[in-house]
Amino acid sequence: MAYLKGLDLPYNSMLSNASNYGGTRALSKIKYIVVHYTANDGDTDTGNGSYFGRTAVGAGAHMFVDEDSCTQSVPFTRVAYHCETKGMKFKCDCRNANSIGVEMCSDKVNGQYVITRQTMLNTVKVVKYLMQQYNIPADRVIRHYDVCGKLCPEPWVRVPSEWTEFKRLIAEPEKKEDGEVVETINITVNGKQIKADAIVKDGRTFLNLRSLENAGFEVGFDNATKMRRLDNKADELPIVVGNKDVYIAEAVNIKGYNYVPIRSIAQAMGKSIDYKDGIVSIKE
Numbered sequence: 001m002a003y004l005k006g007l008d009l010p011y012n013s014m015l016s017n018a019s020n021y022g023g024t025r026a027l028s029k030i031k032y033i034v035v036h037y038t039a040n041d042g043d044t045d046t047g048n049g050s051y052f053g054r055t056a057v058g059a060g061a062h063m064f065v066d067e068d069s070c071t072q073s074v075p076f077t078r079v080a081y082h083c084e085t086k087g088m089k090f091k092c093d094c095r096n097a098n099s100i101g102v103e104m105c106s107d108k109v110n111g112q113y114v115i116t117r118q119t120m121l122n123t124v125k126v127v128k129y130l131m132q133q134y135n136i137p138a139d140r141v142i143r144h145y146d147v148c149g150k151l152c153p154e155p156w157v158r159v160p161s162e163w164t165e166f167k168r169l170i171a172e173p174e175k176k177e178d179g180e181v182v183e184t185i186n187i188t189v190n191g192k193q194i195k196a197d198a199i200v201k202d203g204r205t206f207l208n209l210r211s212l213e214n215a216g217f218e219v220g221f222d223n224a225t226k227m228r229r230l231d232n233k234a235d236e237l238p239i240v241v242g243n244k245d246v247y248i249a250e251a252v253n254i255k256g257y258n259y260v261p262i263r264s265i266a267q268a269m270g271k272s273i274d275y276k277d278g279i280v281s282i283k284e
């Protein structure tokens with residue numbers, strides 16, 4: 001049993017038969033996550049992983065999820081054949097090439113397919129993990145039904161409130177164990193807009209230090225302080241931004257990540273900050 005960093009669910013890797021998936025793609029091409037169901041009765045993620053591994057069926061999905069684990073069948077760098085159904089009219093620009101396919105294992109109760117609550121909650125975990133990894137907003141998590149009208153996942157087309165509940169759960173901000181809520185905010189640094197993980201603590205905005213790298217800054221720690229671990233309380237953090245040594249006041253470490261007050265980082269860089277229309281800007 002293995003775990004992926006950031007995914008709180010046992011993870012198995014069982015590569016699909018090579019004829020079941022397509023060519024390579026850049027991870028940056030991934031725009032959508034498409035949720036499916038297997039239309040089986042009591043199947044498992046590993047059972048599907050094994051089946052697609054040994055059987056050439058010309059179809060498949062990246063991930064299978066059941067009540068106790070998930071299995072990856074197709075690498076995310078490869079195109080899976082999961083949502084382009086022949087003869088169907090497309091409702092949006094989601095295709096196999098720009099999406100990740102996630103299959104939920106299903107059961108049959110009184111002649112009707114169901115997705116159990118536990119499988120649904122595990123799919124929330126997998127989808128939230130993928131949203132985080134590939135920067136997919138909740139409104140680009142869709143059903144196969146929303147791609148081309150196919151009745152998939154059938155229980156979530158028949159009972160739309162189950163789909164609504166799933167959408168509500170994936171949109172909830174990540175709750176850290178110590179109660180800090182990490183949210184994604186838009187900030188502008190030197191005119192370039194980036195998305196940053198931030199925590200609002202005591203009315204102040206703390207940025208995940210790694211977000212600055214997305215803005216094109218090289219962030220490093222000098223040798224003397226490399227091993228230094230901040231506590232979850234205000235402390236001074238010496239870092240190197242670009243080729244400049246800066247001292248960030250009141251940095252905190254929350255669950256292994258360094259967070260810095262946005263005001264301190266702007267000051268250390270000799271810049272000012274500006275709030276307008278919900279966007280924080282760091283300016284000259």
Ligand SMILES: [Zn+2]
Nearest residue numbers: 036037144152
């Ligand atoms: Zn489907």
